[in-house]
Amino acid sequence: MNCSKAKKWMSLAMDNELDPSRRSDLESHLADCPACRTQNQAWSQFGEVLREGAGENDMTAEAMRQAVQRDIRVGTGHVQTAPVWPGLFPRAVIVTGCLALICAGVFWFALPAENMNNDAGSGIAGVESVETDLSDATLVVYKDEATDAIVVWVFGDNASASLNDHS
Amino acid sequence: MIVLANVSSVFADDANVSATMILASNEDKPSDKRLKQIEPKLRKIFGFKTYQQSGSGSGRCSIPGETKLSLGGKFKLMAKIEDAGDKKLRVHIRWTEGKKAMIDTTMVRRRGDPIILGGPMQGDATLIVSLTVK
Numbered sequence: 001m002n003c004s005k006a007k008k009w010m011s012l013a014m015d016n017e018l019d020p021s022r023r024s025d026l027e028s029h030l031a032d033c034p035a036c037r038t039q040n041q042a043w044s045q046f047g048e049v050l051r052e053g054a055g056e057n058d059m060t061a062e063a064m065r066q067a068v069q070r071d072i073r074v075g076t077g078h079v080q081t082a083p084v085w086p087g088l089f090p091r092a093v094i095v096t097g098c099l100a101l102i103c104a105g106v107f108w109f110a111l112p113a114e115n116m117n118n119d120a121g122s123g124i125a126g127v128e129s130v131e132t133d134l135s136d137a138t139l140v141v142y143k144d145e146a147t148d149a150i151v152v153w154v155f156g157d158n159a160s161a162s163l164n165d166h167s
Numbered sequence: 168m169i170v171l172a173n174v175s176s177v178f179a180d181d182a183n184v185s186a187t188m189i190l191a192s193n194e195d196k197p198s199d200k201r202l203k204q205i206e207p208k209l210r211k212i213f214g215f216k217t218y219q220q221s222g223s224g225s226g227r228c229s230i231p232g233e234t235k236l237s238l239g240g241k242f243k244l245m246a247k248i249e250d251a252g253d254k255k256l257r258v259h260i261r262w263t264e265g266k267k268a269m270i271d272t273t274m275v276r277r278r279g280d281p282i283i284l285g286g287p288m289q290g291d292a293t294l295i296v297s298l299t300v301k
Contacts, residue, residue: 033193034193034213034214034215034216035193035215035293037214038212038213038214038215126255126274126275126276127272127273127274128257128273128274128275129271129272129273130270130271130272131268131270131271131272132268132269132270132271133267133268133269133271134267134269134287137286139270141272144211144212144283146211146212147208147211147212147281148280148281149208149212149280149281149282149283150274150276150280150281150282150283151212151283151284151285152270152272152282152283152284152285153284153285153286154269154270154285154286154287155286
């Protein structure tokens, strides 16, 4: 099996759409090919991040924005929480607060695109943004628990570098 | 391509950034002896058979501040560092080949925590940068 076919089968395997015999062939290839093994590990961990985030799909836009900001604060160690007791506030204050939140959400989404970081929030604690100029590339971020290393990996057919004049 | 960088503190408000750029492949040849310290870690993470150092650099900067490392050829690494509180540093890393950013990332790490960037292919080898901020 070549690496190109292995990549296609890795994708099918992650979706549980690879039949057992092909899965066995793929596992044999992964055992012999560190590059594909690394890619498979990264994709699997990326898939876990996506699955963990899937439960947030039913959040409102403002709730999602706050969740992202909270994640960033957690990542930077700045998180501070204080108890809130809605029963102590007059209803008018609560309604006003809700309206303010809605307005803030509308304002946030009206910001120019350059003010928004499309890659912010990798899902890995402490990683605030990841970007690349390489075209058609996919970025994967994961934490290697064994070494405590944060790994930022760029995949893609065009993710190649030139070392021709590299001394 | 993998880029490894180390940032080590000499003074409380200083950071020293060291980065090593490595070519990882499955060729049947011994790894670069200069990578003896980090090869076991790389092998544990990636599983490639052999690792060859293709460039390295280090630099010191105050906090907040930035330093630029040349990793050989067109490859450079810029590290902008600021205090993130709780004894952590916010590190903005931009690994470039010419004007093209291979990877641009910002993360919060403790001094000494390893950071590894990688993925771009050079022939049959993969480029890796290993980086630590201390």
